Amino acid sequence: MKCAPFDYVRASSVEEVVKTLADADGDGKILAGGQSLVPVLALRMARPSVLVDVNRIAGLGSIRSDDGAVDVGALTRHSALVDQTRHPLLAEAAKWIGHTAIRTRGTAGGSIAHADPSAELPVVAVGSGATISIAGPGGTRTVAADELFVSALVTSLAEDEMITTIRFPKPTRWGFAEFARRHGDFALVTAVVTEIDDAVRITLGGVAAVPVRAAQAEQVLADGGTAREAAAAASAEIDPTADLHGSAPFRRAIAAEMVRRALAQAGID
Numbered sequence: 585m586k587c588a589p590f591d592y593v594r595a596s597s598v599e600e601v602v603k604t605l606a607d608a609d610g611d612g613k614i615l616a617g618g619q620s621l622v623p624v625l626a627l628r629m630a631r632p633s634v635l636v637d638v639n640r641i642a643g644l645g646s647i648r649s650d651d652g653a654v655d656v657g658a659l660t661r662h663s664a665l666v667d668q669t670r671h672p673l674l675a676e677a678a679k680w681i682g683h684t685a686i687r688t689r690g691t692a693g694g695s696i697a698h699a700d701p702s703a704e705l706p707v708v709a710v711g712s713g714a715t716i717s718i719a720g721p722g723g724t725r726t727v728a729a730d731e732l733f734v735s736a737l738v739t740s741l742a743e744d745e746m747i748t749t750i751r752f753p754k755p756t757r758w759g760f761a762e763f764a765r766r767h768g769d770f771a772l773v774t775a776v777v778t779e780i781d782d783a784v785r786i787t788l789g790g791v792a793a794v795p796v797r798a799a800q801a802e803q804v805l806a807d808g809g810t811a812r813e814a815a816a817a818a819s820a821e822i823d824p825t826a827d828l829h830g831s832a833p834f835r836r837a838i839a840a841e842m843v844r845r846a847l848a849q850a851g852i853d
Contacts, residue, residue, distance in 0.1 A: 588631040594640055596718045598748060601636050606721055610632040615639070616659060617690040619682070620632040620698045638715055640807040644693075645750060653753045658693025658746070665692065673712065673758040673778065677704040680760075683768045693747040694723070696732070699739045702770040703748075704762070706733060707789030710797065711776035720745035723833055733794040751815045755780050759849030765829070772829055775818075775842035778848045784852065786843060787815065791824040798822070801843065811847040815840045 595601045605612045613621060613632040616639060624630045638644065644659035647668050659707040665678035665689065676787055681687055681695075681704050695705040696716060708714070709729035715729050732739050740745070755778035762774045774789035784805050786798040801818035803810075819840035826832045847853075 585626055585628055587625040588628055590632055592637065593634060594637045596640060598641060598746065598835075601641070601746050602637055602719055602721055604634060604636050604746055606745070608632070608743075610743040612636055612743070613760055615812060616663070618694075619686050620694065620700070628749075629808045638746070651679075653751050656692045656750045656752060658750070660692045662687035662690045662692070662695075662765045669753055671754060673708060673760060673776070674752060676760045677708045677776070680704050680762050680764075680767070680771070686767050686768075688757040693749055695749055696735040696738060697741060697747050699733050699735075700770070700779060701736050701793055701795065702772075702774070702790045704771070704774060704789070707774050707776050707787055708760075708769045708794040709750065709752070710795040711778050711785055711787030712752050712755060713778075713785070714750055715779060716743050716747055717749040717751070719748050720813060722756075725746070728796050730795075730797075734792040748837075753780055755784075757850045757852070759846035759852075761845035761849070763838050763842055773842050775839065775846040777843070777852070779850065784850075786818055786846075788839055788843070789808065791822045796822065798843070804813055805852065811844055811852050814847065815844040818843045 593604050606818045608783050612634040614634050615637045644657040646657045648655045649670045662678045665674050695703050714729040719724050740761035757779040759777035762771045764771045771790045776787045778785045786801045789795045798818035798820045801814040804814040804817045819836045824832050
């Protein structure tokens with residue numbers, strides 16, 4: 585199939601994007617890398633009246649270090665995240681995103697806004713306590729990653745808002761593990777371990793509608809438990825949905841192993 589007709593606007597500023605979206609009255613979409621949006625348009629699962637191309641907006645593709653965190657512009661390509669050395673966890677996670685063509689075109693802001701529960705960047709964002717800067721008609725607001733993600737493919741973004749920057753705190757220790765049937769496929773389970781402010785966070789992707797913190801597993805470690813005990817606790821506390829890729833017990837078993845591997849990479853026994 586081909587896309588339904590739409591008006592095309594090549595925006596030159598964030599303000600123009602916001603105004604165009606507001607004028608579209610909920611019927612506009614932002615085009616950045618297009619890796620998620622274009623297939624949906626081609627299948628006519630989405631039929632926006634206006635498509636706003638943000639690729640020419642200056643300053644949205646930068647990566648900057650600042651006060652224990654890394655600020656990633658919304659237009660930063662996944663391939664740039666792989667190549668950067670300021671945030672090693674981000675570099676490792678980005679390696680697992682799709683294939684070379686997808687990493688070359690796809691953007692950090694697009695991945696966060698799309699909110700796929702199996703995607704790598706959302707789980708890293710929640711796991712590292714990232715905050716997202718969002719531009720809208722009333723100015724800029726900042727939202728914590730765990731408050732941005734509402735459900736699968738659903739965020740708290742308004743229809744006339746756009747993500748401009750994602751701020752990722754730098755963990756003192758980290759681990760990343762992902763299980764997919766083939767490299768480049770959507771993850772069945774992703775585990776992210778971070779140590780921030782002397783506290784270990786364990787976050788899982790692919791096991792719920794949004795990335796989830798394994799609070800009980802984190803408490804096991806805080807109480808002096810082992811990595812294997814924490815992995816078992818993480819597996820026990822999730823309630824994944826069975827689908828054609830695997831049963832709920834299968835995902836729980838994979839989750840335990842991914843948490844164990846991520847903890848090992850972080851140097852936590």
